[in-house]
Structures are given as structure tokens and as C-alpha cells.
Amino acid sequence: MPATIEQTLAEVFGHREFRPGQRPVIEAVTQGRSAAAIFPTGSGKSLCYQLPALHLPCLTLVISPLLALIRDQLDALKAKGITAASIDSTQSREDTSATMRAAVDGQLKVLMVSVERLKNERFREFLRRVPISLLVVDEAHCISEWGHNFRPDYLKLPSYRREFAIDQVLLLTATATPRVIEDMCQRFDIRHEDVVATGFYRPNLDLSVTPVPSDQRPRHLAEWLKPRQADSGGTIIYVTLQQSAERLAAYLRAAGISAAAYHAGLDHEKRENLQAQFMAGEQRCIVATIAFGMGIDKSDIRHVVHFDLPKSIENYSQEIGRAGRDGQRSECLMLAGRENLAVLENFVLGDVPPQSGIQMLLDDIQSSDQRWELSLNALSQATDIRPLPLKTLLVKLELLGILRPSHSYFAEYRLRLETSVESVIAAFPGERGVFVQTIFDAAPQARTWRTLDFETLDRLGQERNLDTSRPRVLRALDYLAEKGFLSLESKQMTEVYEVITRNLSTMPGAQDISLAEHLYRDCVERASAELGRLAAMLELFETKDCLSARLAQWFGDSQAPQQCGHCSACRGDTAQLLDVTPPPLPNPEQLRTWLDELVTALVTAGASDKLDATLATRFLCGITSPLLTRAKAHRLPGFASLEQHRYMQVFQAVGHALEEIDLGKHQPYKS
Known part of the structure; x- marks a missing residue:
């Protein structure tokens, strides 16, 4: 007689009972239905596919966005004796081939890959030979353009599901609003009854919003941390920029607090060592950019501090969700004001591709025959569109029936x-x-x-x-x-x-608008939604109502108490986020000097022979683009000189300065 899910839970995973929400999800999957699990960070989403994988006849294929998440979950599976493997870019060809053979031979129960792996022709051919019982989409909110961390490659997962004839899907996420949940489930045909959301209220988290002026923030943080050094467990302090992580960690060490900086600028081995030391409790305080924490399953993180503003309510929820997974009281402190708001807004607007670049993309497609080939990096350079929005545009053209991916x-x-x-x-x-x-x-x-x-x-x-x-x-x-x-x-x-259609001048089905204009407006709409999430986050932090209740409401949780009693608002400390008036804009002569140097760098690098207001604004606001990277613009004095100013304010200011720059004199020296 086959084991029941209760027996598997006890014998393989060592648990006597399910956590809230796990049973209905696991029952749906083991009974042959698709499902979605919307659980807070650390609430046991992984069990919802790991346990059914042992009851399903064929392979469980897990799509995960981060290598760190894959490695952590693989280690957990192998420790329980479950045959699992991954295929990723760090492996040798021999290791990849061995994993593929094991899957074909039916020796694997779980295979984990990134969504980008599905673009590989050889890998897709391999999947066609492997019967798959269940497709698991981790961080499933990435499929929705109305959620945070949207990833265009996720949009193609429903078509991959059909291509590989996968009957069942399980969607997992910790941070999805009602609109995003509806979007996710509609794309994968998941019934409303099989969507399980356990709520976002965490009774053990103490939430405080205490804005402190930026020049006083390091000292305030050090004083807050000192009496808490005796607490067991770890501390994560989140900052926006890599240099901020280094500076703040150095300040805390000078103040007698053992702190280490963690960010993408460190080499891989150092990041791995820091994470291992943090997990083992040898390094208890990490000052990090937001990449730190993904995939970390450490139960006794006692303090999460936001030194800078988070990117959205979803990001804030995800980051504080790493605290107190053992159920013990943990403190989450937000110190930032509005000083960094312009930087966050500018990064959002910087991802909006120039309409001229979109038109260049369409012209390149139209000039090809029925077969169009591209190298993403080369196309990004030619159009001056960042790789992520460029991928989004390509997926949009697929969904509009203009392009059909053939192979890579x-x-x-x-x-x-x-x-x-x-x-x-x-x-x-x-x-x-x-x-x-x-x-x-x-x-x-x-x-x-x-x-x-x-x-x-x-x-x-x-x-x-x-x-x-x-x-x-x-x-x-x-x-x-x-x-x-x-x-x-x-x-x-x-x-x-x-290339399915060669008429790329107008939007299909809407002859009154050009296709380039439609795609550009679509990008602007997405940016507006991002800016709206920023505004909602500021409103949350300044609320007079219970922080925990407002946070739960954002995610559609109506079960949370209206007064938690353990947040700063409930204690009567309503926050007013501090704002800093940026210095006045430089005079036109200074702007012309900075932009004149930029044009010289662009021409010398062969990157461009012209400078428009969009590129100039990005340069002054410190927003990178392929052309600016090629010209090494970050080395110039004007780069990021106006990062504390609003994007549109800078855009308007550079218009007049550009009119007076003589591009003719900027010719690279030739012998």
C-alpha cells in the first residue's frame, strides 16, 4: 500500500503535522490538480512541492529565479535522501550530461533550473524526452507585469508548459497582491478553490518606522544596535548602494560592532564565505544590498533594519519576512526618510527605453528576411535599451504575433x-x-x-x-x-x-497608433505602476493606523487584527518621513561643461555621434545605459552629479544646454 502524505511527512521530513496552508496545497497536487501557495517568507512553501514529488509518478521540474535558492533547496532535498539535481551555468558539461541521463532514466524525482535555461535548444529537446508530472514555479509573482521583480522570461512559462505537455502546475510566492494572484492563476488556469493564501500577519514581528536624518543615521543605528549585541541570532541591515554597505560596515566596526559588508561587487568566494559565516553564527551582523537573504533559511534572525528606503511594499515585506522564522520576537526597524526617493524614482524611469531605440529595434526586424537573428548584448548596445526592458519588448512582440522564437x-x-x-x-x-x-x-x-x-x-x-x-x-x-x-x-x-508579419509601422488592430508608440506607452505605463508602488510604500510608513494591519491589507489579508499592539503606530509613534530639499540645479554653463565632456567620451568610444535629452538626463542622474557604459561615462565628473534631483526636473534643465553643444568639434583623434 502506498504511503500517505502524513506518513511521508513524518518519515522523510521529520514533522508530525503540517503548517497552516500546506495540507490543502499538497492534497490538491497529489490528487492531480494545479494549485497556488501564497505563504509568507519562511512559512514552508518548499514542502508543497517536495512532498508531492515523492508521490507523483514522473519528474517534478522546478523553475527558480536565483542560483542561491536552487542550491539551498537542493541541499535540503539531498539531506532527506530525495534524488534531486540542478542544471546551471556553473557546472561542467560532464555534470550536466550526467544529470540529463539520470532524468531520462527516471532516477531523479526533482530537477531545478532557472527560467533562462528553457531558452536553450538542447535543453528543450532533452525535456521533450522526459515525462514531467509537475511544473513548479518559484517566486511566481515574477510572471506578472503588475507585481514587483517582473521577469519577461516568466511570461513564456505557460507556452513551455503546453510544449512539454505538463498537466499540473504549482505556483509559489510570498509576496503577491490580489491583482498579481489573479494574473498568475489566470495564465496557468488554476481554479480559485486551489489558491491557498495563509495571510501575511506575523505576531512575533515588532515593526517600527523611526525616520532619522541621513547625517545622523549611522550614529543612531550604532546606538540602537549596541544594547542588542547580546541577543542571540543575526542582524541584517539593508542599504541601496554597494558603497553605502562598505561605508556603514566600516562605521559600525569603528563603533565596536562586528559588521561585514555584502554586495554584488565582492568576489564570489568572499560572498559565499560571508553567507556561510552568517548562517553559522560566526558573523552576526551583515550590511547588505537587497540581494542578501534570498535563499537563506536562517530561523533566528532577530533584527532587520532598513537604513535606506526599500523599493516597494513587496520588497519590504519580503525582507522583514526573513526575521523571526523561529516564532520568537524579532525587531524590524525602518530608519530612512525621503532623501533617497529621487534615486529610486530615477532607477524606475531609467528602465523606460527611448522611443527612438524601440523604432530602431523594429526597423532592424523589418529589414531582415523571414529569419531574424540577434545577440542580446549587441542589440542592447545598438538600441541603447537595457537588457531587461529589451527582453520584455521581445516577449511583447511574441505575444502580439509579430515574432515567433525559432531556436538559439x-x-x-x-x-x-x-x-x-x-x-x-x-x-x-x-x-x-x-x-x-x-x-x-x-x-x-x-x-x-x-x-x-x-x-x-x-x-x-x-x-x-x-x-x-x-x-x-x-x-x-x-x-x-x-x-x-x-x-x-x-x-x-x-x-x-x-518574423510572422512584416508590417511594423502600426499597432496590430489599431491603425491610429504606431507600433513603436504603443510599445513605448506600455513601458511608460509599467514605470507609472512602479512609481505608484513607491508612493503606496511611503503612505504605509506614514500611516496613523496599525502598520501590521495595513501591510496585511495590501496583500489582501482580511484576517489580521486591526491593532497588533507591537508596531510604532500602535504605540502612538506616527512617522513623518523626512525630506531634504536638493541643492539648486547648476547653472547652464556647468551643465554644458558636463555634457560637452560626455559627448567627447561618446564619440571617442564610437558609441554615438549625438546626444539627446534622455541620454543626457540618465547621465546626470547616474542611471547607466549600454551607450554610457561603452563610453565609460561613470568616470566623468558629471555622472550622477544630479542624482538627488527628480528625473523630469533634470530632463527639462538639459534641453536648453543641449542646444548650445557643438557636436562637430567632437571628433576622435586619428593618426
């Missing part, structure tokens, strides 16, 4: 022989040996590596009457690498689309 391939393959050519050829008699010899003939050797020339390979194949089609060649290279005959490297991912 690496433009460059390099191989290094681990033995002699003769010994490799000798292992393949007859036509196969001639075929392998032809591959080597089309890959001339440099010092160590050979680069495969596909045009030469096609010509040699015709001359020798051989099948040198790309799929056969790539299968052969994979096989030779797997057997240890050679090492293989691939570079320059190229995506290939089929």
Missing part, C-alpha cells in the same frame, strides 16, 4: 584536444572517422584552442559528400567531450526568430 545557438565553438587527432580518428572507423576528421579540418588550431568555422565545414561537407548539418556536428562534439577526447567551449548566444 552559440555563434562560436572552441575545442581543445586532450589527445592526438590520430587517436580520435582511429576510434571512429569508416564514414564516422571521415566526419570527425572534417570537423577538425574546419577548426584550425591556434596555440591551444581550435575555433570551428561552420562555413568551411559546410563547404568541406559538400566536397566530401558528408552530412555536416549543425545538429549532427553539435551532437558529435558533445559526445567527444563526454568521452574525454576534447574540451568544449561555446560563446556568443544568438537567438533566432521567425
